[in-house]
Amino acid sequence: MSILRSSVLFLLTFLGCLLVLELYVSSAEIDLSYHELNPVIGKKMLPNKRIVMLKEGFYLGQTNEYGYLGPAYPKEKPDSVFRIALMGNSYAEGFQLWEKYHFSRILERELSARTGKTVQLLNFGSGNLNFHDMYIYYRNWAKEFNPDLVLYVVKSENMKERTSYFIPSPYFYLDPDSALQVNYDFTGKSVYQTYDRFSFLMENSVLVKMSQNAYKLAQKGRAPQILFDKLYDSYAASKQKKDELEKDPEAEIKDLKLTAVTEAIFDEMSAEGKTLFVCRDAAPAFPEELLRARGIPMVFVNDTLHDLKAAGIDPYLWKSTGRKGHWNYEGNEAVGHFLAEKLAPLVP
Amino acid sequence: MLFNSFIYLIFLLVLVPLFYLTPVRMRNYLLLAASYLFYSYWDVRFCLLLLGSSLLAYFTGIRIEDSKDPVTRKRWMYFGIGISLTMLGFFKYFNFFVDSFDSMVSLWGGSLDFLHMRIILPVGISFFTFQNYSYIMDVYRGSFKAARNPLESVFYNSFFPLLMAGPIERAANLMPQIRKGLSPTRDQMREGVHLIVIGLFQKVIIGDASGRIVDNIFGYMEHYGSLELIMGLLLFTVHIYTDFAGYSNIARGSAKLVGVDLSVNFRQPYLARSVNEYWNRWHISLSSWLKDYIYIPLGGNRKGKVRTYINLFLTMLFAGLWHGAAWTFVLYGALHGIYLSVGRYLMDRSGKKPSRSYSYAGPKSFLLFLGTVTGTYILVAASRLLFRADDFTQVGIFLDRMAHWVPSDMGARLTTITLSFTLMMFFIDIIQYYTKRDDFTLLIRPIPVRWGVVSAMMLISLIYMFVEEPLPFVYFQF
Numbered sequence: 001m002s003i004l005r006s007s008v009l010f011l012l013t014f015l016g017c018l019l020v021l022e023l024y025v026s027s028a029e030i031d032l033s034y035h036e037l038n039p040v041i042g043k044k045m046l047p048n049k050r051i052v053m054l055k056e057g058f059y060l061g062q063t064n065e066y067g068y069l070g071p072a073y074p075k076e077k078p079d080s081v082f083r084i085a086l087m088g089n090s091y092a093e094g095f096q097l098w099e100k101y102h103f104s105r106i107l108e109r110e111l112s113a114r115t116g117k118t119v120q121l122l123n124f125g126s127g128n129l130n131f132h133d134m135y136i137y138y139r140n141w142a143k144e145f146n147p148d149l150v151l152y153v154v155k156s157e158n159m160k161e162r163t164s165y166f167i168p169s170p171y172f173y174l175d176p177d178s179a180l181q182v183n184y185d186f187t188g189k190s191v192y193q194t195y196d197r198f199s200f201l202m203e204n205s206v207l208v209k210m211s212q213n214a215y216k217l218a219q220k221g222r223a224p225q226i227l228f229d230k231l232y233d234s235y236a237a238s239k240q241k242k243d244e245l246e247k248d249p250e251a252e253i254k255d256l257k258l259t260a261v262t263e264a265i266f267d268e269m270s271a272e273g274k275t276l277f278v279c280r281d282a283a284p285a286f287p288e289e290l291l292r293a294r295g296i297p298m299v300f301v302n303d304t305l306h307d308l309k310a311a312g313i314d315p316y317l318w319k320s321t322g323r324k325g326h327w328n329y330e331g332n333e334a335v336g337h338f339l340a341e342k343l344a345p346l347v348p
Numbered sequence: 349m350l351f352n353s354f355i356y357l358i359f360l361l362v363l364v365p366l367f368y369l370t371p372v373r374m375r376n377y378l379l380l381a382a383s384y385l386f387y388s389y390w391d392v393r394f395c396l397l398l399l400g401s402s403l404l405a406y407f408t409g410i411r412i413e414d415s416k417d418p419v420t421r422k423r424w425m426y427f428g429i430g431i432s433l434t435m436l437g438f439f440k441y442f443n444f445f446v447d448s449f450d451s452m453v454s455l456w457g458g459s460l461d462f463l464h465m466r467i468i469l470p471v472g473i474s475f476f477t478f479q480n481y482s483y484i485m486d487v488y489r490g491s492f493k494a495a496r497n498p499l500e501s502v503f504y505n506s507f508f509p510l511l512m513a514g515p516i517e518r519a520a521n522l523m524p525q526i527r528k529g530l531s532p533t534r535d536q537m538r539e540g541v542h543l544i545v546i547g548l549f550q551k552v553i554i555g556d557a558s559g560r561i562v563d564n565i566f567g568y569m570e571h572y573g574s575l576e577l578i579m580g581l582l583l584f585t586v587h588i589y590t591d592f593a594g595y596s597n598i599a600r601g602s603a604k605l606v607g608v609d610l611s612v613n614f615r616q617p618y619l620a621r622s623v624n625e626y627w628n629r630w631h632i633s634l635s636s637w638l639k640d641y642i643y644i645p646l647g648g649n650r651k652g653k654v655r656t657y658i659n660l661f662l663t664m665l666f667a668g669l670w671h672g673a674a675w676t677f678v679l680y681g682a683l684h685g686i687y688l689s690v691g692r693y694l695m696d697r698s699g700k701k702p703s704r705s706y707s708y709a710g711p712k713s714f715l716l717f718l719g720t721v722t723g724t725y726i727l728v729a730a731s732r733l734l735f736r737a738d739d740f741t742q743v744g745i746f747l748d749r750m751a752h753w754v755p756s757d758m759g760a761r762l763t764t765i766t767l768s769f770t771l772m773m774f775f776i777d778i779i780q781y782y783t784k785r786d787d788f789t790l791l792i793r794p795i796p797v798r799w800g801v802v803s804a805m806m807l808i809s810l811i812y813m814f815v816e817e818p819l820p821f822v823y824f825q826f
Contacts, residue, residue: 006796013800021553021808028768029761030557030812050761058564060758100757101571207808214814226814229355230389320567329571 018207025206033202033209034063037195039187040140042133042169045069045126046203056318056325057096066145069093069123070104077120077146082347084108084121085142087134088153091280092125096318096326103327106336107343114340115347122147131158132172135265136182140170147274149346151339155280159287161259168192172261180264258287270294276346278339304338305331349389351598352551353818359386360544364605372529376503379530379606386508387471394470397435398506404431405480406501409487409494425488429481436477439469444673471824472512474670476505478637483519485641492519500526507608509599513592513823515613515633525608532607542787543601545802548809550776551594556819557812558769559587561762562736569742573756574749579766581746584736585729586769588822589618592631595821597786612786616777621702621720623687623727624695634670638663653696660692661685671735676743680734687727705781 025031034049045051047067053059064072077083086092086104094102108121124142131154138150168186175181186192201208217223224232269275277298279286291298308315308330315331316324327335349356363382370378388395408428415421443464450460483504486492495501504522532540565572565580572580596613603610617630627635643663649656661682668681695701706717737743756762779788789805792798 006794009794009796010800010803013797014804017801017804018808021804024768024772025553025808027764028557028772029765030553054560054564057568058561060761098571098757207811210808210811210815214811217815227354227358229349229353231355318567320564329568 022205022207025210029060031206031210031213033204033206036199036203037167037192039184039192040170041137042186043126043128043167044141051095053095055096056321056323057328058320059095059097059099061099068142069125070099070108070121073120073122073145075145081118081120082111082115082149083145083147084111084119084149084151084343085138085145085147086121086123086125086151086153087138087142088125088151088278089129089134089158090125090127091326092123092153093127094123094125094326094332095127097329097332101329101332103332103336103339106333107339110337110340111343111347114344117347119347125153128167129158130160131262132161132265133169134158135269136170136172140182149276149343150269150274151276151278153278153280156286159258159262161261172265174260174264178260178264180261180268258290262287263290266290266294266296270296276343299339299342301335301338304334308334349386350818350820351595351602352548352556352813354813355389360602360605367530367606372531375530375606376499376526379507380499380503383503383506383508383511387506387511390471391468397470397473398476398511399502401432401435401476401480402502402505403498404428405483405505406495406498408484409501410496412484412487413494421488425484428484432477432480432484436473439467439473441669441673442467448675475514475516476511478516478634479505479519482516482637482641486519492523495519495523507603509602509608510610513595513599513821514631515596515599515611516637517611517633521611522608530607532605536604536607536609538790539787540601540604542789542802543597543604545601545806545809546776546787546789547594547597547599547601549594549805550590550597550773551821552809552812553805554769554772555587555591555594556816558583559591559819559822560816561765562587566736566738566742569745569749572749573754573759575756575759576762577746577749579759579762581733581736582729582766583769585618585725585732586766586773588732588735589614590773591819591822595823600786616781618725618728618774619706619721619777619781620724621706621717622691622724623684624691625702626724626728627684627688634667638667642666653693657689657692660688664688674739676734676737676740680731683731683734687731 029050029052032050032052034045034051036044036046038044045063045067047063047065050062051059061069063069066072066074073083084107092104094104099105102123104121104123104125108119111119111121122142122145124137126137129137131152134152134154142150168189168191170182170184170186173181173183195202202212217226273295275296277286277291277296279298279300280302282300282302286298286300288298305315305327313330314324315327315334318325318328349359359382363378367375367378384395384398387398405428408424411424412421412428415424446460446463446465450464453460483492483501487494495504500523503526504517504519507517507522510517562580562584565576566584569577569580593614600610600612611633613631613633615629615632617626620626620629643659646659646662647655648659651659662685664685665678665681668677668679668684671677671680706713708714733743733746737746780786783791785791789798789802792801
């Protein structure tokens with residue numbers, strides 16, 4: 001058999017097998033692809049996509065026809081409805097437990113029951129967003145759904161400005177008149193162009209997504225740790241892993257310096273008058289003064305989580321994996337009840 | 349060092365070429381050093397325990413063989429086995445018995461809690477203890493000649509592919525290979541590579557992926573509906589098999605690379621037509637050990653039908669306790685004891701002995717095959733609840749959800765997921781069943797097609813291993 005024929009046979013079988021495995025991995029939901037690179041808001045979940053996540057806990061759900069999480073509420077809002085837009089990162093996204101146990105659904109149910117009014121909560125949470133990204137999400141997308149109240153679930157560390165973007169995204173800047181503007185230069189960069197060219201594969205192939213995840217880990221410098229395990233004696237690597245597993249989710253960020261862009265965002269929020277911050281850390285670290293000066297309300301979920309801890313329940317511990325991380329079942333329930341109590345007076 | 353980790357693959361990539369560069373007479377020493385390195389990677393402290401256990405078997409074997417007096421031989425046999433089982437009992441069962449007695453004493457207001465100790469269970473202790481047991485018993489019975497070279501004895505007990513979770517090898521299979529000198533053939537090398545690829549795929553892409561879901565469902569059972577819990581149990585049935593069969597294939601493949609043929613541990617157990625046949629196909633090295641060292645000494649089937657049923661029950665009760673120090677495992681063993689005794693009773697009544705494996709003889713026989721395989725699968729899957737549940741509270745939650753049906757949000761989707769994992773598991777099993785080879789990819793022709801299949805399987809396993817942390821083997825805890 002000639003080398004050429006052998007190579008073609010090998011390649012055809014290899015690709016054919018990958019296709020079969022793609023079908024298997026996708027139907028067994030070992031992983032799923034559900035993101036797009038949106039030219040207006042950056043990384044965004046695609047509409048009507050199944051999602052599975054197995055990290056600290058187990059999430060099985062899907063996006064609605066509009067591409068956000070939860071029931072599909074259309075852009076037009078009836079007058080009788082009180083609508084809340086939930087903005088945030090992985091805490092708002094809640095890919096650790098099934099949706100009905102997430103604080104957003106508990107909040108929606110309880111707020112409707114408490115106020116007797118139809119309350120709709122639209123969850124625009126998405127992992128790895130910082131505060132600026134969340135506001136771009138709101139300005140360029142969530143706002144179209146006419147919310148009466150916009151909740152930002154944030155922590156001080158989310159206020160830090162991003163210095164590098166692994167996934168290219170739009171970003172805010174101030175023009176010479178100090179007006180807040182969005183820069184969309186990322187659509188001209190090679191990463192976006194490559195994505196645009198192979199978007200069908202990237203949005204639909206699980207194997208491509210798994211390979212991308214592997215690439216991201218390698219980019220983050222995790223490859224030696226994964227390959228050489230205990231033999232990789234880099235202090236930094238082991239420390240990083242240890243920090244990730246054991247970091248105190250309530251640790252405060254010291255010396256948080258907010259930029260002029262962040263303050264400009266606060267000004268816009270203040271002018272709109274629909275914003276409420278759900279703060280995940282204690283008062284001094286959060287830019288409380290700046291928000292209070294602009295009349296933007298805040299609630300701190302810390303106390304209710306501390307009450308849980310005092311009762312012997314760690315709201316960050318996932319017993320099935322032994323990992324500490326996002327709010328677990330008890331944490332979400334406590335936060336849901338707490339927010340319903342705090343928000344009920346705001347529902348007319 | 350987990351088989352499903354990159355560090356193990358690197359370990360093999362370094363060891364195998366080194367093995368070939370080493371003169372044949374020195375290869376056993378190299379493998380012994382590699383085995384201890386492999387074991388110490390987990391916890392160096394227990395290397396002494398492993399060494400002590402191996403030397404105990406070595407000295408006891410010689411003493412038994414050299415003694416002419418039957419009473420002295422018996423004493424040495426009891427001595428060797430007694431110490432081995434005492435070590436196993438201490439590490440694995442001490443706290444279990446303390447807790448059980450504590451529960452009884454607490455009925456009268458007392459407490460034995462002060463006896464509770466923080467004991468780390470050495471990985472593989474159940475396996476190397478059983479190997480020691482069989483070695484000492486075989487020497488005592490005269491069916492195997494004691495090793496005169498301590499290297500053989502230590503090697504037999506600590507050969508790295510079988511150190512963590514078996515197969516529980518008999519000295520009669522392994523020691524002659526060690527004595528002869530290890531020099532793998534080209535066929536062994538080929539088989540080894542293919543077994544590792546298939547085993548890794550089973551372990552990682554079916555086992556680990558399904559196991560992560562199982563861990564979450566069983567970790568928070570109260571948050572799931574009835575159908576979701578059933579799917580969790582069925583997924584565990586897939587998980588435990590692909591996890592262990594995958595491990596065994598990697599172990600056999602790794603051993604073949606250095607010229608050692610280990611016993612086959614699984615013969616597609618979920619294609620068994622009865623629970624009795626299932627135990628001839630599941631964890632074969634344990635089943636045959638139980639048969640030779642528990643069931644037959646109890647009298648086997650030589651003391652009448654009723655005693656046969658009782659002996660089967662007692663053997664499985666012991667098997668249950670071997671799996672883990674918990675009453676759920678005891679009950680698991682008891683349930684399988686009942687399955688086997690009832691199965692044996694039905695066979696005795698019908699007077700028909702089933703064939704070793706199925707061969708097609710028309711649609712009627714095929715339907716009967718499907719029916720009996722499905723029935724056996726359901727019986728085995730149901731028993732897995734006792735195997736997987738952490739305690740009787742979890743068993744209670746599961747049974748309560750079955751008695752009072754709780755609707756499921758994601759039942760249909762989890763059913764599809766379970767079906768996909770199950771079909772992939774059976775797909776591999778059916779090919780292995782009909783080709784009678786675990787390394788069935790070797791039969792694919794022409795060679796470029798074979799390597800196309802193998803490369804795709806390996807690539808997806810490696811990507812998954814890179815992005816997900818390795819999940820330990822279920823049987824490591826035993």
